[in-house]
Amino acid sequence: MTFLRLLSQTKLYWGLIAIFLIGVLSSPVTSSGRNIFLSSGNLLDVLRQVSTTGLVATGMTAVILTGGIDLSVGSLMAICSVVCAMLLTVPGETPAVFLGIPAVGLASLLIGAVVVRFIFVNIEKTRSGIANIRDVHLDRMRGTLLPAVGGVILCALVLSFLLPQVQTKFGVLGVLLVASAVGLLFGAINGAIIVVGRLQPFIVTLAMMVTALGIARLTAGQNNAVLPVYTGSNATADFDVLRQLVFGIVPMPGIFFIAAIILYSVVLRFTPFGRYVYAIGGNEEAARLSGINAGRVKIVTYAISGLLAGIAAVLYVAQYRQGKPDAGAGLELDAIAAVVIGGTSLMGGRGSLAGTFCGVLIFGLLSNILQLHNINSNLQLVLKGVIIIGTVLVQERNAYDVLAHLRLTSRRPAQRETAAEERASRETLSLTMGGKEE
C-alpha cells in the first residue's frame, strides 16, 4: 500500500492527475480517430499558453510565501512589453530607451548587491555558523561598495553595447536584458516601499498596478492601440527564436517557464535566502529576532517577481508580435489563482513551486478541455470557478470536512495514526514536492 499512501500524501498532484485523466477519457476524436487532447501538438499548445502566466506565478509564489502579494505584475508586464516592442520597432531615442537605460544601470547594481551578499553570507555561515550584528554591518559595507563599483562597470558596458544598437535594432539578448531590468527595477521599488514605508503589500502593489499602467501608456504614447512588432523586417527576424520550437518539439516559452521553476525551486530549497523566505512567511517577528534581514529578503522577492514579469513580457511580444499597454491585463489574478491551487497558503510560509507548477498546468489543461468540448464560453467561466474551488478543497483535504458537515461521512480522525507515520509522511512530502510543511 506504499504506493497508495504516497499518492494520498502528495496531495499536490491529485488535481493535476484528475484533470489530465478527465481530459484523456473525455477527449473528442478527430475524423481519423486520433485522440485530440492527447495529440502532442495539443499538449504543447497548452504548455505554450500557460508559460507567461506560469513565469509570473513563479515569482508570485515566493512573494506569497513571505506573506505578501504582488498585484502589479500584469501592469509591469505591460510596461516591459511596450519597452520591448519599441526597442524593436521604433528607431532612435524613444522613451523606451530613456526608461530602459537607467533601469539596466540600477538593476545591475541590485543584482550585484544580491550576488555579493549571497557570497558573503554563505562564507559567513560556513565560517561561524551564525552572523552576529557586527558582521552584518560589515556585510552591508561590502555588500554595497563592491556591487556599486561592479554595477557602474556593468552599466558602462551595457550602454556602450546598447547605444550604437539603438539607431538600428536590438539583439534578442539586448531586449531581454532591458525589459527584464525594467521589471526588476519596478519590482524592487514595490519591495522597497513595502519594507521602508512599512505598508501592506496589497495596497502598495495595487498602487503600482495603476501607476505602471499609466507609465506603460505614456511610454507607448500615441501608438496606443498596437505597436506591431511583426513587420517582416530583419529587426524581428532573430527575435523569432523566442517563438520557435526547441528541437522542433518544445515551444521556447515553455522552456523559459520550466527553467524558471527549476532554478527558483533550487534557490528556495538550497540557499539561505530560500530558508529565510519560508521563515519570514511563518513568523516574521521570529525571523527578524533570529537575525534575518527580513526587509532585504522581501525586497528581493518582489524584485524577482518583477524580473519574471519582464521576461514574460518579452515572450509575450515574441509570441503575439506586439507590445501594448493592455498586455497582461488580469494576469495577476490568474497567477495568484494558480499559486493557491498549487497549495501555497496566502498566509505565507507554506507551499512550494512544484505546487505552483501543478496549479498552472491545472489551469491551462482545464481551459483546454472546456474549449475542446466547445462549451459555451460564459458557462466555461462558471465551471472554471467551481472547479477551482473543488480542486483547492480536495487538495487542502477539507473536502472531507465538508462531507462530514453534510453528514455524508463520519468525522475524520482528529490525528494521524502515529508519530512515526507523521514523520514518514513528512519525509515523503519534502522528497516529492520540495515543500516545507511547517
Add this chain to the structure above:
Amino acid sequence: MKRRDIMRLAAFAAVLAATTALLPGKDALAQDKKWRIGFSQATTIEPWRAQFNKDIIAEAAKHPEVELIVTDGEDKTEKQVADVENLIRQEVNALLISPKESAGLTGVVQQAIDAKIPVFVLDRNVETDQYTQFVGGDNKLIGRAAGEYAVELLGGKGKAQGNVVEIWGGMGTQPAHDRHDGFHEFTDKEPGIKNLLDQQSGDWKQDQAYNIMATALRNNEKIDLVYGHNDPMAYGAYLAAKDAGREKDIKFIGIDALPGEGVTWVNNGELTATFLYATPGAEGLRQAIKFLNGEKVEKTVTLDTMRVTKENAGQIMKDNGL
C-alpha cells in the same frame, strides 16, 4: 489508514467517472453534419459583438449541414490565440475569425493557413494576405454618410451653419480615425461649420461621453449637432443635454445602428439618425459555405451602410423582433 486510502481512491474514481460521463466524447448530433466551421470571436461583452454572434448563429441555423463552433476570446489576445489553436487541433473545415487586433492574431492565422484550413477574416484585418477572404464594413464610408447627412441637417451644401461636437471612440484606434476622416470630408468643406472640441475621446463608452458633453454644454452657449463615433456615446451626450434642459435644440448622430440600441433611440426620437455598421457574421458564414461547396469567392467583401431615421427605425425593430 488503509481503509481511508481505499475510500479516497474509490471516491476519486467515482468523481472521475461521473465527470467523464458528463462530458460527451463526441456529439452524437454532429455525426450527420457535413461541415464543421469554427468561428473565433474576439469578445462578446460589447453589444455589437453580441449582435454579430446572434447574426452568425441565426445564419448557421438555416444550414442544417453545418456545425458551427463559436469561441469567445474574452477581449484578450492570448485567449483568442489559444481558441484558434484549439480549433486548428479540432481540424475544422473552415475558420472564421474576427481578430481582437491585427498583429497579435497574424501568427496563429498563418498557422491555420499552413494547416490547409481556409480562413475567413471578419471585420478587422490581419497582417497577411494569404487568407481566403476578408469581410467587413468600411468605417470611412460610414463616416462619409454621416458627414453628408450632418451637412444636410445644418442647412445643406454650401449654406451649412452650426457648431459641432464630435466625440471620438478610442484614441488611436483605426475605426475612430476612419469615422472621423470620412465625416470631415464633408463638414470641413463648409465654412459655416465650427468644430468645438479637439479630439475628445469617450473610449466608445456612454458614461465618458456624458461627461465630455456636460463640459461642452457648460463651455458653449450654442451647440447644434453632436456626432458620436458610436450610438452609446451619442446617447450619453443626449442624456447630458437632457439633464441640462437643452436636448431640444441639438441634433444627435450616432453610428452602429444596433436594433436594441441606436435604432431604438432613433425610434424614441432621442437620436436624430444612426448609420448601420453591419456585422459580417451572416455574410461571412454564407461565403464560407459557398467556398466549401467548391464555388469561387471574392478576396474582399465590403458591407454597405444604411441611414436609420425615424422613418425606417420602427420597421428595423420589427424585423429584429423588438
